[in-house]
Amino acid sequence: MMEEPKKVYYSISEVEEITHLPASNLHYWEKQFEQLSPRKDNHGNRYYTEADIELIKRIKYLRDEMHITRIAAIKNELQSGGRRVDQRQRAYDILMRVRQELVNIRANI
Numbered sequence: 001m002m003e004e005p006k007k008v009y010y011s012i013s014e015v016e017e018i019t020h021l022p023a024s025n026l027h028y029w030e031k032q033f034e035q036l037s038p039r040k041d042n043h044g045n046r047y048y049t050e051a052d053i054e055l056i057k058r059i060k061y062l063r064d065e066m067h068i069t070r071i072a073a074i075k076n077e078l079q080s081g082g083r084r085v086d087q088r089q090r091a092y093d094i095l096m097r098v099r100q101e102l103v104n105i106r107a108n109i
Contacts, residue, residue, distance in 0.1 A: 009039065009047035019056050029059060032071050035078065061089045 012023050019026075026046075030036050036055055038046040048056075055078075062068045062077055065088070 006050060009049060010053065012038075012046045012048070015048045015053060015056065018053060019060060021056065021060060026056065029056065033059065033075065033078070057093065058089060061092060065089075065092060 010018070012026060015021075015026060016023055030038070033055070036052060036059075038048040038052050040046055058078065059074055062074050066077075068074050068077060
């Protein structure tokens with residue numbers, strides 16, 4: 001089975017599904033983190049890139065798994081480029097994908 005090519009842009013509803021975050025969080029984070037700036041069309045619809053989604057996942061990881069809740073502290077961590085956090089996040093992402101695969105397998109049994 002061939003894997004579908006990755007998309008260039010994702011709608012906000014797709015990003016909500018991928019990240020398990022509501023649009024309100026995404027809108028708020030856009031205002032707080034200058035690195036997060038999805039493209040907008042003439043109607044104000046947002047379109048996120050893979051890089052935007054990875055940044056959102058990283059912010060979410062810092063907030064939820066590392067328990068860094070202050071915006072300033074998250075900004076500081078993002079700017080410092082903490083490698084240890086990157087490794088932990090990659091491991092966490094892999095575990096979440098494995099978990100989802102197991103859930104899918106269980107549903108098909």
